[in-house]
Amino acid sequence: MLKHFSYSYLLRQKCRSLTSMVNKRHLSVEDKLSITDEDINTKSTVRQNTPQYESTFESINKVLANKSLSHLLKDANNEQIVDYKESTQEMVRRDQSRLALRPKTAPEDTTVILFPGQGSQFVGMGYNVIESSNVKQMFSIAKQILGYDLLDLCLNGPIETLNKTQYCQPAIYVTSLAAVECLRQRGTGDVEACVATAGFSVGELSALVFAGAMSFEDGLRLVKIRAESMQYASELVPSAMITVFFNADARISFACNAAREWCVRKGIEEKDAICNIANYLFPHCKVIAGHEEAINFLEMNAKDFGIKRSKRLPVSGAFHTKLMEPARKVMAEALRKIHLEVPLIPVHSNFDAKIYKDVVSMRKKLAKQIVSPVHWEQILHIVYDRPKDMKCPKTFECGPGKSLLSTLSMVHAVARRSAHHISV
Template sequence: MKHAYVFPGQGAQAVGMGKDLYDNVPEAKALFEQANEILGFRITDIMFAGTPDELKQTKVTQPAVFLHSVILAKALGVGPDMVAGHSLGEFSALVVAGALSFEDGLRLVSKRALAMQAACEAQPGTMAAILGLADEVVEQACAETDGVVVAANYNCPGQLVISGAVEAVDAACEKLKAAGARRALRLPVGGAFHSPLMEPARAELAEAIAEAPIHTPVCPIYQNVDAKPRTDPAVIRENLIAQLTAPVRWTQIVRNMLADGATEFTELGPGNVLQGLIKKVNAEAAAESRSTL
């Protein structure tokens, strides 16, 4: 029996997330208050009772999702055999596996959010979900389109998100519709995440990641960049730095975890997107999502 814990990324947030933990678990309340101190604003006020628009600001969303996932995992006292996180969720996974401290993880996530926000403002971009085509077809269409457009999130078979400059993404969508895509749909995101347009954010974050102490985790972490189980702090650091401009290989991560003996997946944090994706990678996989105790 191997238990895999997985952690969601930006987009999973919902008003009220984490409030029951704050109200019912003294250790959780202490961690939330520590987070308010570290961030310099009361993120708990926005998480528990803000508006969806307030929660949607990148500088709020990323730390909020991270905090919900990590504090829930600590409250449950999880002992994972393997971990992974989707994009931002990789930072939650690293903290739960003991590779990063809670404080360092939160500081990096906050820096990442601000750096990504700045990169989005400097160079507008977008993302689009492509449904119903093989990965190779999508990759080829991106390669043949002028401008910056790349495969960004390999979410599950037949669902790939592309990312890049607005005109290039739109042009690739037209090509992919013509190639038989069931849908080619622009996503309501603030920028071209996991594409070369995130290079300024990657460079900025690289410095902070280089300085953060990364320890040997208690179990392997399957990283977004190469989908392989990693325990070497030097490799983990390198992959974390590369993550912002590289694709999220979620399909490959789930397949590798299953091949390495994962018998049960638990998604910790807001939403249940990853649980659904895991089932689409392998309908037999035992997957659940938990957002509360």
């Protein structure tokens, strides 16, 4: 079994000083249990070391109840956006870089490693990293845990199978960590110089394994459970996700509320009439997810809400919304039984963009992440915002696709100049 990757050992040697900055709690006996549920279908190998967002209008619910849909759209067009100058105190409050944990080292001598999420998969992924040290062993272990040949699926497809949630999430997880092995093998010291990491959606589990919070095997088991439960939840209610690009005066929250009301009026149960922001990507761009009818409504009335352009995502579920509640319950139970440790380097949570500081918060936030928006834009601000005369760390996106680097260029162009992609 692959108990410790070489990069985990190197990180432990390089980052011991960072562990003193966090409050590591003692684990209970229950915390040390390995996964034994039938859902996992394999024995666990564990190490033996012991905001809700308000709508645009405060009276939105009353407005929706008392006005017709045509009136709602008219109000959305006529609403005046008040422009005001932020006070110094407000600007300080919004300086998200204060939430980062940064060593007293020249930024240009450090690195940040990012891990992509679902949607970045493609047939042929894994070809560029398969000869790197440990990678063949990683795919061998994946075959044992998953029960199918993941490497063959990555290299040969078909894409229709690879695109399914239960297959693409494990594929992205393994190839992303394989990319880290490829980067480490270069001998440039970039892996050892990492001072912060984050992953988008399922990529957050890749980041936590990289940071030493859990073993590769247990991380893959969690990914398997997560992917299969999300696939199951997506089949219960017809749903979709859409990327929207909008004007500065757009009414996105109002649009989501109107879409939910549209669903209710069409006879859809209120618990299924879901529509809300699922991913915060960069200024004037977000991903909205919800019931199929809600997404159809947004597409038909995009201009009325200030949406310039939209694009459907090739997924079958409304991920990071309440429609994923069945998957959240399954993930919470799995997390309760798996062995976790405080990360050796700062890992930023998708749930609130903050750094994980203890095992308890990891269990809570990783489960909540499935039904909550991904705060990726906020994470990038926390990691990269700094005075103009200060350089940024080198960034590496490890995994399939370059979507995170594209997003970085829209949030922090300076950081993007020193960012690289480790292809798989």
